[in-house]
Every structure is written in structure tokens, then in C-alpha cells.
Amino acid sequence: MERSLKRFAVGVIATGVVVVALPISSAAAINSTPCDSRTDIVKVTYNNGASSFCMANAGVTNRQFSNVTGVASGNNKIRFVSNGRTISMDKWQKKGILDGTPQRITRLRIL
Template sequence: MTALLPVSSAAAINQTDCGTRTDFVKVWYDGGDQVMCFANAGIVTPQLPNVWKVSSGDNRIQMFLNNEPVSMEKWSTIVDIEGLNQTLYALQIL
């Protein structure tokens, strides 16, 4: 995880209301029942269970789903069609 996350503790990333915007990082979790959005560059460790879908919006992102590093380019979406019930442990907006 240290390769993904720098040693610095400074992070400007913040959780934000999703509204109708599509440019935020948007995470559907609890099997898609809950939604959380993030804005601005930085790192957060949200511990979101059972992630169903992630949309990068207008952001390049890196994240840890369970113990697997995942990178996404701008305007990308991934969906858990296999029911893996992965936890989002860390998210970095680049």
C-alpha cells in the first residue's frame, strides 16, 4: 500500500454531496444501497463495505479494493458483476 499512498499526511480530498454532478468520484457501496462522492486531489481511507460500483468522474484515481490495487482513468466506471463484496480501503485522487 505504500507504493500507492505517499508518506505525507496532507490530503485535500473531501467527501461531498453528489447532487447531479458527474465529475466527482462516486462510490456505490452496501451492495449499491449507499452512495458517497469525493472531490479534490488527495487520499482518504473510507473503509466502505460491499462496493458495487465506482465511477472516476473527471479524475484519475487509484484505490485498494480488498487487497488489490485498482487504477482508473478519467470518465471510467467499474461494476462488481461477480458479487465479490469488496471493501474500499483507500482512495487516491491524482
């Protein structure tokens, strides 16, 4: 009986550790996807408008984008770091570079 109680206690503790550890890990489900003509995904236009990179699913990426000329959020709320400033966007928003100075994005999160 005492051995069964110890096994049960170890099982409960192990389950508790897993339950506590899961929320601590960061979400890494963000992935690249072909842009095509889709408007529901996050789209970063860079290299002075010559290149685009699209992403889907919640998560974060530290991918570097230089000479960014536009960001579209699609059907996502996003937050990104551009030239050291954190910028938030709601769903279906687009931001372009108005003053002609391309930006550098160093981190992007799909919420």
C-alpha cells in the same frame, strides 16, 4: 556586520527547511461532497447499492467502504485498494462488480 550575516544565514537555513519539508507532507485536500446528479466527481456506491459517497479534490482517504458495488472516477484519475488489490482508473471510467461479489475498499487516492 557579523551579527547581520548570522541573521541572514539563519533565515536562509529556515527557508530551506520549510521548502524541503513542504513536498514531504501528504496531500489531505480530498473531501466529501454531495453526489446530487454530478458526474465529474468520484462516486463510490456501497452497501449493496443502497448508499453512495462522493469525493472531490486531490488527496487520499483511508475511509472504509464495505459491500462496494461500483466506483466512478468522474473527471479524475484515481487509485484504490479493493480486497487487497490496487486498482487504477483513468478519467470518466466506471467499474461495477461483475461477479456479484461486493468488494471492500480500504484506501482511495484522487491523483
